[in-house]
Amino acid sequence: MTLYSIGEFSRMSGLTVKTLRFYHEKQLLTPALVEQETGYRNYDKSNLERAHIIVALRELGFALDSILEILAECGDDADVLIFLEERKHQLQDEIRERDDIVRVLDSIIETETNARSEMTKTISEIEEKVLAPILVGGIRMTGRYSDCGKAFRQLGRKLGRHMGGKAMMLCYDDEYREEDADFEPCVPLKREVQAEGVEVRELPGGKCISLVHFGPYEDFGRSYHRLLDYAKEREFSLVNPSREVFIKGPGMIFKGNPKKYVTELQFLIKT
Amino acid sequence: MTLYSIGEFSRMSGLTVKTLRFYHEKQLLTPALVEQETGYRNYDKSNLERAHIIVALRELGFALDSILEILAECGDDADVLIFLEERKHQLQDEIRERDDIVRVLDSIIETETNARSEMTKTISEIEEKVLAPILVGGIRMTGRYSDCGKAFRQLGRKLGRHMGGKAMMLCYDDEYREEDADFEPCVPLKREVQAEGVEVRELPGGKCISLVHFGPYEDFGRSYHRLLDYAKEREFSLVNPSREVFIKGPGMIFKGNPKKYVTELQFLIKT
DNA sequence: GCTAAGGCCTCCAGTAAGGGGAGAGTCAAG
């Protein structure tokens, strides 16, 4: 039987010399002959066959340990079936994981891209427009506005992949309240879902007045004032709750700079 | 400003103590205060904020190096956009890779599962049946039958994901030839594809006689003999080339045991 | 006979993101 030096065998098998030495150490591929004196490794045809199997399994992404196990237990593709099924499930899990991340990335990217285009309108004018009805899931609560973070996180966890669109807050108070405000963080949904502790329903559409507010939430007062004045002038009767749509707020990752926040304030008009 | 011990901060941030120490070393998250004497780490609110960002980025699968870079360059989700896009492409590549492997796994699994059910029929009887036309890609060659391996590997590389069904060989010789046999390894295709060096065409369907052969290829002689006798008895006129469908041959991974090979020999009948 | 070039060997260090544990110092309560 012809023998090949490690260099020759490397070229034949497509494995590097380093890798071959490593596989020898791991008992994954033991050379047919190791010269006593020099320690030189010599490989033969059967080594090559085994090397091909190893390469094939490696390309399927098996760990070396698994390959070792497979080589020990299997002599035929049929015997590998169980391992293949297992590996397939592993891969499908990995794909699912990555798919989920991509979805999250997409939603962040979309939000930021929208916000960017919104930012170009620097002057904020009051607009009259018509809102479409919208399906949302919300958590109504009493307390400080700044406590809404928890609610949004909870919405994120419970509704996850069903969310679609910008988060918003419904404000039920007629006057400004610091400590015991009555409000409802909510997110638009792509489809009807049930989730514990979350009220899912359709918000009515209709004619509304809207104002885009640039800057921190503490400054909402002035923008609300402008909206109310505008409504009074035209004798519009406004419908509770008002809506605050977070075009750009604290990001999913960074808190960002409140001066750069963009929020659209909306009031439906009673007709 | 309140300070927290590493244990408290660990509970607050959801990062293990080990991880916090590691991030300190990597300068990813430097405690607000390190006591000179004891070396105790003390964290503050701003550390917590940074920790939240790190966790968020880590959940998106960013490497710590990238996180470090992002933290250095970005102060806002908008700044991260480029990184997010990049990460998304990475993920999509990873998904594609895994999808490809899953497809390969599926084809191996399918082949072996089919072979297994075929194996249960132990007696091989000559059958008359009707073949549907089938789209194939093939590489016609002259030489030894045993040289077909290269051709199949080439078909695998060039047609990859378009293949669907069991590989087969078309034999154009009227008599047995050792050295200069004329044959064509080919694979069924799901759709019309073009590939250099590969002839893609539809094999005609029609009535045929078929015999399932169990065992090594060297024993084909007897099975062919049985088919030819059967045809002569019934005065069937057979059409060249004959087809050898590899129900179970050398696996994609293991060469397997030739005694377990299963091949279906088919001859179309001239009508 | 000497040197240079390959080819081969072993051993060590490093990768990413920490986990596990040893041995020693620190802190607060009983």
Added chain:
DNA sequence: CTTGACTCTCCCCTTACTGGAGGCCTTAGC
């Protein structure tokens, strides 16, 4: 003063190798 909880540093382990240093052996060229 002791005990138990907490913290520190340092080292080794993981995967599947890669890179490099230093050394042995053979052959070709001068």
